[in-house]
Amino acid sequence: MNRQIEEILINAKYGRAITKEEAVFLLSLDENSLEAALLRSTANTVSRERFHNNGYHFGQIGVAMSSCTANCSFCFYADAYTQIEPSTVSVDETISRCERFAVGGSQGVYLISMHHMDFDWYLNLCATVRKRIPDNLELLANVGDISLQQWRELKAAGITGAYHASRIREGIDTRLKPKQRIKTIENMLEAGIDWYNLCEPVGPEHSPEELAEQIWIGVEMPCVQHGALQRFPVPGSPLYSKGMISLQRLGQIVAVIALATLNKKEMKYISVMLSSHVGLFSGANVIYSETGEPLISNKANDNSAAGFTSAQWRQSNEITTYDCRQMLTSAGFSNI
């Protein structure tokens, strides 16, 4: 075992957050090495203690869909090549989906829009939904770059937190400006809204230095959530050919984030996306569901089926709140 790594990990175990230089070093490790395994394991131990073994899951609803002129080179909705037609989810459908997330034990649910949207429509949706869903389900925003005043209006409508990130290679792989993304986060914080952050969208081509640079935005600014998201290769997108990082690599990045944010008192969540056991054994305590609690189908009692499969009653291939609870429970989280 490399002495330098041993020292960094022992210090982290006893509460010293890693430096940016150490993060670059740890991100340079071969993902299949013994050292990388020990890094993930150390982050797991430290996070379990730090967060009292609490595990959480959040839900998300894409409430507005259209082609997007930001044209991010990794995105399914990029104007340059997407085939999708614009659509929105109705208020009643949004509320019904929120209720299923609440039944399934989600901590909160994000209402996700495109980068450009009809803000008044979105604001009205948030205010209406907030009044009609269970109080204990947090309502979170995921929107484009908006002003301080708009964040204040969202807060008044019942939004308590929001996802936003200045992403890896922002301005290079996207047409958005890193400064504007950061300004939006500053506005959100000034309005008193909790900031949910991620290191994303991680691909195999990103260097340890680039990753550390982006991770440190969330180390230096007050986020309640940090974590990592692997880029899904969207067929037809310019970055499709770059492929996807492995779950070991994703876990390694989550572990570095966990050790870099050790002393951030405001942080409650370390997330791994897509949801995986590897991430939950690497310092993450949050995963995401795509839909709420599955509806029970009469087909569950249909003995003519060739053996039981959960798909008979799940009626979905999406990750449900049920799946999240199962994943967190089997990963050994005691408070979900």
Ligand code: SF4
């Ligand atoms: S800003 Fe968001 S929705 Fe628009 S292209 Fe980029 S990732 Fe897609």
